[in-house]
Amino acid sequence: MPSDESHGPVPTKPTRRTFLSAATVTAAAAVAAPLAADPARAGGHGADDGPGRPVRPQSPDRELRRLLAEVDQRRIEAIVRRLAAFGTRHTLSSQDDPERGIGAARDWIHQQLQSYVAGSGGRLTVELQSYIQQPASRIPVPTRITNVVATLRGTTSPDRVYVITGHYDSRCTDVMDFTSDAPGADDDASGVAVLMELARVMSTRPMEATVVFAAVAGEEQNLYGSTYLAQQYKAAGTDIQGMFSNDIVGSSRADDGTRDPKSVRLFAEGVPTSETPGQASTRQSVGGENDSSSRQLARFVSDVAENSATGMGVRVVYRRDRYLRGSDHIAFLREGWPAGRFTEPNEDFAHQHQDVRVVDGKQFGDLPEFCDFGYITRVARVNGAVLWSLAQGPGTPKRATIVTTNLTNDTELRWERGTEPDLAGYEVLWRETTAPEWTHAIEVGDVTTTTVNLSKDNVFFGIRAVDRDGHRSPVAFPQPGS
Structure with missing residues (x-):
């Protein structure tokens, strides 16, 4: 049975850097503390991994362990x-x-x-x-x-x-x-x-x-x-x-x-x-x-x-x-x-x-x-x-959209903000189109739009919400839009 940390090897990909709009950067800094409280977020990513950190499983909290017992x-x-x-x-x-x-x-x-x-x-x-x-x-x-x-x-x-x-x-x-x-x-x-x-x-x-x-x-x-x-x-x-x-x-x-x-x-x-x-x-x-x-x-x-x-x-x-x-x-x-x-x-x-x-x-x-x-x-x-x-945890993001009305090697994503009182922010997930599971997560903060320096033609994107306790929502797969 897989352990809490096992998601298999992450495929090697060309080195890239994440580009976030000014609004995204500001908001990301504002929620950095609660998001970083999740132990799964430690460590960062290697130079050849692409933007974001490797995706890891969500560990059960203490109350969940008590409930299951x-x-x-x-x-x-x-x-x-x-x-x-x-x-x-x-x-x-x-x-x-x-x-x-x-x-x-x-x-x-x-x-x-x-x-x-x-x-x-x-x-x-x-x-x-x-x-x-x-x-x-x-x-x-x-x-x-x-x-x-x-x-x-x-x-x-x-x-x-x-x-x-x-x-x-x-x-x-x-x-x-x-x-x-x-x-x-x-x-x-x-x-x-x-x-x-x-x-x-x-x-x-x-x-x-x-x-x-x-x-x-x-x-x-x-x-x-x-x-x-x-x-x-x-x-x-x-x-x-x-x-x-x-x-x-x-x-x-x-x-x-x-x-x-x-x-x-x-x-x-x-x-x-x-x-x-x-x-x-x-x-x-x-x-x-x-x-x-x-x-x-x-x-x-x-x-x-x-x-x-x-x-x-x-x-x-x-x-x-x-x-x-x-x-x-x-x-x-x-x-x-x-x-x-x-x-x-x-x-x-x-x-x-x-x-x-x-x-x-x-x-x-x-x-x-x-x-x-x-x-x-x-x-x-x-x-x-x-x-x-x-x-x-927070609900699945709604009205997730990937902007497809312009020709660019960046990818612009939009979604609707959730109403949960303990909502901390959002993560953009991505994977190669041949990968069955999400491989990378990029913390973008409490925003509803972001731009990532990865081509929408080459990878798949998803968006999920994160609360102050580190609980994550299911991923929303963005639909094409303007």
Whole structure:
């Protein structure tokens, strides 16, 4: 697993010096002290490295380490076992049986999340978000779909929102069989356990931005619950700056018996490249094929979550999701928000979506016995590190622009200043166009425009915000403009 300082060798590049406008230099000096307080900023750069310092991971602060230490494996196991004990949580199963079916699971999740409200200082609220889904794909009759949504309101930037989901519905091999047992321990009681345990430990702490913990329904039928949740946020004009689905995070075991207990996959969608109509003959593609907001969010995850406090590595996969399948993050991608899906590194298909049965003396089915509760706990810590770092840091810069209306070997960048009260300034990041990760960061201070003596034709640029405690935002990839 990479250490806090490992980002690999930085490619050698021609010597250049950074040119900043007079306003930038003045502002940079004003915030030099708080920015320099970050240990990762020490040392400067070599003569052949190009402008800026090498990019290094963001180390967990003391409070984050305490938070992650509170994530309790015993509680996670208890949640998975209790959800599996409802027999089936199929979307079409009973809504009013107190012991079996999706209604019983819904009420239990709501009750548990509600029990965390008292310790939140009034910041946590819990609601049942319901609607009637009319007959559609895998829904033969009008059916009530209910999400259980716990919202931890931010203290200083409450309008900036981050969402984590797991789906509490389950299924058999026959997706329309709503009477047979479908314990759904791995798929997806494991993901629900992650969000519930994080809601418990995070609700006791003030968070600067708002974090939503949502147990959604209807995923196995066609992402109905998450689609409704995303649509409600869209209609309300919610500023969602990151979303993660935790779906099948219960085991590191593959169907051939191999294990990878210290790794979790994160699926992150890219974007297509397009040309401005009528200008294809005069202007080359601006790039950005690997720089969607979801890819920048994935880079942020690796930056803050691969460390000793989580005990995990993150394998980012440059795809929307796996073949033939899709999870609840897709509902948020459809609305234009950055989103990704956490899932285990391998899959044991013999124990997924299978009716509970015994073959040759061996029991099959998505049962708690096939879960690795230590693994789920580590996945929860990855999510916790990411959500804490997002919510306690500044928001992703908005309206980031790279000026492309003049011919020059310098690069002019602009963006909109954030509103966080502890905002210290900004960094310009750059990398070679063939590099998968950002390699260099240039501190530019509390400004909204800067000029860098590097050609926009040769490298990619990004912009991120930094607060007084050294927390950094995800990177904004600038769009061409004037």
